[in-house]
Amino acid sequence: MNSVILIGRLTRDPELRTTPNGIATCQISIAVNGVPNQNGERSTDFINIVVWRRQAENVSKYCSKGSQVAVQGRIHTRNYETSDGSKRYVTEVVADNITFLGSGNRNGGGQYSDPMPDYNNVDSTPNVPTTDITEDPFKDFGSEVVLSDDDLPF
DSSP: OEEEEEEEEEOOOOOOOOOOOEEEEEEEEEEEEEEEOTTTEEEEEEEEEEEEHHHHHHHHHHHTTEEEEEEEEEEEEEEOTTTTTTHHHEEEEEEEEEEEESSSSSOOSSOOOOOOOOSTTTTTTOOOOOOOOOSTTTSSSSOOOOOOOGGSSO
16 A cells, blocks of 8 residues: 655745646645654654646645645655766655645734644643633523433433
8 A cells, every 4th residue: 555644834835837738737845744863853854745636726826835734645756867867766745635734824924824833842832711710601591401311312
């Protein structure tokens, strides 16, 4: 089985192209966290991804450098010969599905701000407001409903 799922941020703006047959294709590269080493430091892996057809057009239109995406696809290897005769090998992910998770703008500007906390930073906590409820918030909803076990359908 050849299946891969990655979550990362675009390292550059998408490159939209069209084949001679009119099929849209887009090249992107995402940065993903690697496995921690013995010191607990994480390396970063840069993964090349190829997107096709309507999805390629959407990625080009709605994503930019820094956008966070989830990619589901398959690993593909190919090779070619350069003009000087040397052989080159390429390993990339061919995307079957891309989900947009957030923009690269963390300052709240633009059309969409990233609501996701930074899970790479252990000290980061989501900004969740806390409230102290000292009285029953449901007191104005009417009378109390009392159910017996015979009233339940299970």
